[in-house]
Amino acid sequence: MSEPIIARGFRGRRRDDDRRDRIPPGQYATDDFPVLSAGPTPHTPLDVWDFTIVGEVDEPRRWTWEEFRALPSEEVTVDIHCVTKWSKLDTVWEGVSVDTLLDGVETAAEHVVQFCDGGYTTNVPLEDVTGGKAWVAFGYGGEPLEPEHGGPARMLVPHLYFWKSAKWVRGLHLSVTDEPGFWEVNGYHNYGDPWREQRYWGD
Amino acid sequence: MAGAAVLGRLTWLVADVVALVPETPRVKTIEFDVPGWPGHRAGQHVDVRLTAEDGYQAQRSYSIASAPDETRIELTVERLEDGEVSPYLTDELRPGDRIELRGPVGGYFVWEPSQDGPVLLVGGGSGVVPLMAMLRHRAATGSDTDMRLLFSSRGWEDVIYREELERLSGGGPQVVHTLTRSQPPGWTGYGRRIDAEMLAEVGPSAAERPNVYVCGPTPFVEAVAQALVGLGHEPGRVKTERFGPTGG
Amino acid sequence: MDRLMLDGNAVAGVLEEVFTVEMTTAIGTCGGCGATEPVGAIHVFKGAGFVLRCPHCDTALVTIVKDDARVWIGFPGMRRLLVDTSR
Numbered sequence: 001m002s003e004p005i006i007a008r009g010f011r012g013r014r015r016d017d018d019r020r021d022r023i024p025p026g027q028y029a030t031d032d033f034p035v036l037s038a039g040p041t042p043h044t045p046l047d048v049w050d051f052t053i054v055g056e057v058d059e060p061r062r063w064t065w066e067e068f069r070a071l072p073s074e075e076v077t078v079d080i081h082c083v084t085k086w087s088k089l090d091t092v093w094e095g096v097s098v099d100t101l102l103d104g105v106e107t108a109a110e111h112v113v114q115f116c117d118g119g120y121t122t123n124v125p126l127e128d129v130t131g132g133k134a135w136v137a138f139g140y141g142g143e144p145l146e147p148e149h150g151g152p153a154r155m156l157v158p159h160l161y162f163w164k165s166a167k168w169v170r171g172l173h174l175s176v177t178d179e180p181g182f183w184e185v186n187g188y189h190n191y192g193d194p195w196r197e198q199r200y201w202g203d
Numbered sequence: 204m205a206g207a208a209v210l211g212r213l214t215w216l217v218a219d220v221v222a223l224v225p226e227t228p229r230v231k232t233i234e235f236d237v238p239g240w241p242g243h244r245a246g247q248h249v250d251v252r253l254t255a256e257d258g259y260q261a262q263r264s265y266s267i268a269s270a271p272d273e274t275r276i277e278l279t280v281e282r283l284e285d286g287e288v289s290p291y292l293t294d295e296l297r298p299g300d301r302i303e304l305r306g307p308v309g310g311y312f313v314w315e316p317s318q319d320g321p322v323l324l325v326g327g328g329s330g331v332v333p334l335m336a337m338l339r340h341r342a343a344t345g346s347d348t349d350m351r352l353l354f355s356s357r358g359w360e361d362v363i364y365r366e367e368l369e370r371l372s373g374g375g376p377q378v379v380h381t382l383t384r385s386q387p388p389g390w391t392g393y394g395r396r397i398d399a400e401m402l403a404e405v406g407p408s409a410a411e412r413p414n415v416y417v418c419g420p421t422p423f424v425e426a427v428a429q430a431l432v433g434l435g436h437e438p439g440r441v442k443t444e445r446f447g448p449t450g451g
Numbered sequence: 452m453d454r455l456m457l458d459g460n461a462v463a464g465v466l467e468e469v470f471t472v473e474m475t476t477a478i479g480t481c482g483g484c485g486a487t488e489p490v491g492a493i494h495v496f497k498g499a500g501f502v503l504r505c506p507h508c509d510t511a512l513v514t515i516v517k518d519d520a521r522v523w524i525g526f527p528g529m530r531r532l533l534v535d536t537s538r
Contacts, residue, residue, distance in 0.1 A: 004260070005217055007253040007302050009295050012261050013287040028259070032285065038498035040453050040509060083499050119511075148455075163499040183499050187516030187523025200518060213468050250464040264461060308463040311475035311491025421454050443492060445457045 019089060022079055024194035027087040034086060035148045038182060042117035042147075042168050049152060051136065052171035053101060056109035061101070065152070069138070071096045076135060078158035080165075081194040093156055094139030098129045101136065101172070109174035113181060114155050114166040121181035122166050123190070124157060126174065133159060136169060161192040161199070215252060215303045216240065220296050221275060226363045230329065231293045232268060232279045237304065243271050245340040246313040246333045246416065246444075249278070249306035253288060263288045266332040266418075266444075267307060270339035276304075279363060281329040283448065312416065312444045316341065320414055321349035323406040325397065325427050327419025328356060330446055331363055334418060338371055351377040353405045355397050355423070358385040379405045397423075399430040409435030418444040455497070459490035462501055465515060466490070469522050472536050479503075482530040483510030490532075503529075 014028040023029055046065040053061040063071070073096045081087045113123050128134070137156040138145050145151030150167030157165045163183050184190050189198040197203070218235040225231050248266040269277035282293040296302070314322060314337040324334040331354055341350055356362045359382060372378040381393035381401065393401060407413040415436060417427045424445045431441050459466075459475050466474035475491035486507040493512065496502045500516035505528070514525035 004215065004252065004254040005301050005303050006256055007291070008300050010253045010255050010261075010291050012253075012255055012259050014259060035455055036498045037453070037455070037496050038502045039496055039504060039511065040456065118509075161499075182511075183514075183516070186500065186514035186525035186527065188499060200516070200521070201523070213464060213471075248460065248463070264464065305464060308467055308473075309460050309475050309491070310473040311489050312460055421456050443458060444460045447455055447457050 022089055023087050024081055025197050026199075027081055027085055027194065030086045030088055032086075033088060033091075033149065034082075034084075036082065036084065037148075037167065038120055039118045044117050044152070044168070044170075046152060050170070051101075051153070053105060053174065054171060055113075055174040056107050056176055057174055058106040061105065063101075068096065068136075068153070071100055073097075073138075074135075075139075076156070078156070080158050080162050083161040083163055083188065083192070083194075083199050087194075092141055093135065093137040094142075095135030095137030095153075095156055097132065098134040098136065098172075099132065102130060105174075107174050109176055111175045111178045113173040113175065113179050114169050115171055115173055116166050117168040117170055119182075120166055120168070121179075122164050123179055123181045123184060124160065124164055125178075125191075128160065129155075129157060129172075133157065159193075161189075161194050163188060164192050213305045213308070215305045217301050218276065218304050220298050220300045220302070222298055223293075223296060226279060227361050229293075229361075230279060230281045230363050232277050233292060233296060235276045235278070235304075237276050240276060241307070243267055243276075243307035244310075244313045244315060245271060245336040247307035247309045247336075248333065249276070249304040250308065251278070251288065251292075252303040252305070253291060254303070261288050264308075266336070268332045268335050268339075270336055270343050272340065272343035279329065279332045279335070286448075309444075312418070312442050314340070314414065314416065316344050316346040316348060318348075318414055320412055321407040322351070323402075323413045323415045324350065324352040325402070325406075325415065325417045325419075325431075326352065326354050327397075327423035327427075328361070329363065330417075330419025330423065330444070332418075333444060334416060335364055335367075337416065338368075338376055341376065342371055342374055347375065349407065350375070351379070351406060353379050353381070353397060353402065355381045355383060355419070358382055359387045359390075377405075397427055397430070399434055402427070402430055403434055406431075409437075412437070412440060415441040416444075417441060419446060421445045421447050453496070457495045457497070459493045459495060459503065461495050462503070462515060463491075465501075465517060465522065469524065470534065472534060474534070476535060478533040479512055480530040480532075481505040481508060481510055481512060482528045484508040485530075 079089045135156040154167045155165045221234040265278045268279040494504045503513040510528040512529040516523040
């Protein structure tokens with residue numbers, strides 16, 4: 001295959017960044033927050049919304065929006081990395097730690113599937129959403145999370161590629177078996193560590 | 204068939220920039236020489252690829268503005284505020300520069316003079332580009348097809364191809380403008396978003412079974428397509444092409 | 452309706468790259484509701500990859516994931532695709 005022609009003077013929207021050690025291989029830093037979605041934006045009314053923990057648990061858990069918002073929450077600043085090559089540093093979120101949601105839950109499960117309005121799913125090992133590594137976020141940049149970006153609530157699992165942080169999340173399904181989710185079944189990597197550039201299935 | 208396609212995989216072709224022509228304050232037409240261009244049909248588009256010196260690449264699709272009958276390929280590009288590719292094409296490119304494109308692509312959103320029936324073209328902003336290729340093709344082939352364009356723009360200074368549309372409409376096609384945000388003094392034309400009433404006034408009736416082509420931003424296309432179906436146009440005869448930002 | 456949604460015309464190039472024939476006029480049958488539509492009329496969403504959804508019932512019909520040298524095409528909801536190979 002022949003070499004592509006260089007477009008004189010083209011740089012794209014990359015920004016130079018001296019924080020290179022925070023940008024995983026193959027990624028570019030951006031100030032934008034592109035809206036990427038596998039489907040139409042759901043609009044679940046808050047009086048209908050709930051968040052549940054189901055599957056391999058002693059007892060399923062459920063929170064209404066009011067109950068969820070009454071849980072202890074925290075502000076976190078994290079870097080996020082999209083498999084489409086964009087990294088956004090120092091993003092500020094407000095959310096409930098998954099540790100809070102799983103507090104006291106008895107389980108033999110080692111795997112979790114995040115499930116969402118619209119049917120999207122993504123799988124993560126249980127240990128990747130516990131120990132202070134993941135949140136159910138309802139605020140971004142000091143404001144309520146916009147529907148386009150996953151509001152009213154989305155998962156935030158910043159140490160993995162951002163498709164592993166499901167928008168419009170409605171719950172976690174705990175399981176002893178691993179169940180690849182939407183993108184994992186369709187070509188993306190089962191785990192998705194940006195630092196090992198685990199973008200595609202089998203890589 | 205004019206310009207028989209090369210069989211096999213689509214390949215990237217080198218496009219030499221010949222000229223750049225401003226259409227409106229935000230829109231420019233770029234003329235290219237593309238050696239090896241296989242020919243195209245009115246309504247098709249190309250994928251454009253830009254490669255930076257360090258190998259970074261960005262790719263976007265642009266409708267072909269020129270008619271199949273012309274020797275050069277023309278793309279009409281709207282400079283998007285926070286765009287990554289469009290500002291480069293409209294502000295950086297100079298005659299003599301080279302970029303890559305592949306195509307033509309698309310067989311769904313295509314008009315050919317051999318098709319039966321009247322044609323209604325409905326364009327929103329830069330959505331007029333593939334429709335312009337159809338109007339130009341109609342003129343170049345001497346077709347007497349009943350072709351009408353209903354064209355929505357923000358204001359008179361934003362109307363792409365304004366003068367050429369006036370000239371073309373002398374030769375048969377009906378061109379109707381609606382200006383949604385501002386109208387010049389003395390304007391007697393439409394001054395609102397396209398709705399069912401306007402479509403019924405301008406377009407062939409559903410009973411005439413026109414071939415309808417709707418192109419523009421997604422909310423525009425959705426509203427117009429819905430209105431057309433509500434007027435009784437067969438959904439299968441309303442072809443749509445949605446333009447939008449491509450995100451990350 | 453999502454303002455960022457596009458349609459099958461947006462993935463015409465990548466589909467033709469893989470199938471080597473014009474694909475926007477290929478007719479897909481939805482495995483969810485049975486509706487048939489040309490690929491050019493199918494709704495397209497851009498997430499981590501492309502998702503083609505039935506305009507009638509939103510069923511995810513096709514997914515497209517690509518890097519520089521490979522394309523993964525998934526057919527989670529497309530019952531079948533009718534392709535004209537004569538052109």
